[in-house]
Amino acid sequence: MQKYCGKSLREKGMFWPFRLLIAAVMAMAILIMILGTIDYFNQYKVKVSWQRFVEAFENAHNAVTTPDNADKGIKKEEDLTLAKTTLSSDFFAKQFDLPKECITFQAPESSTVRILNGGQAASLTEETVSAAYFLCIYDKTSAECSEHCYISFGLPPETG
16 A cells, blocks of 8 residues: 555545545436436336327227217227327328328317317427327218317317
8 A cells, every 4th residue: 555654545535535436426327327217117108108099099990980979989098198299180191091181189278289270280389198089970971071080188079
């Protein structure tokens, strides 16, 4: 061991800053691992919620109802954690072979969900936890939409 003025460096307390630095680096590494784990599980929750959202639309699409039984055909998916994004009827139209004009988004006046383009899109302005309602109605009177689907956030869809 090195000597300084007749005493070892350990006796003079010269290693305490180094030990403090090591402890701080270890604490920072543990904190980064914890934050990374939290972020991973949050992203996983958003991904699973999106899958549930699409599956609920598919269930409504596969269980088309008539206008007089519309209340019985509503599919509800609760506690969805959806990321900040813009949802478009184009996605669902391509995915489920529907005309995009036959898919309508609805939401009450809210700071987190804004309806755009006359119901053809919904903008989620921040990560949102919400219930979503899905309803597809068979409409034999419409030339362009034999099936009209509604996606509503927070409240059951209005079909009028």
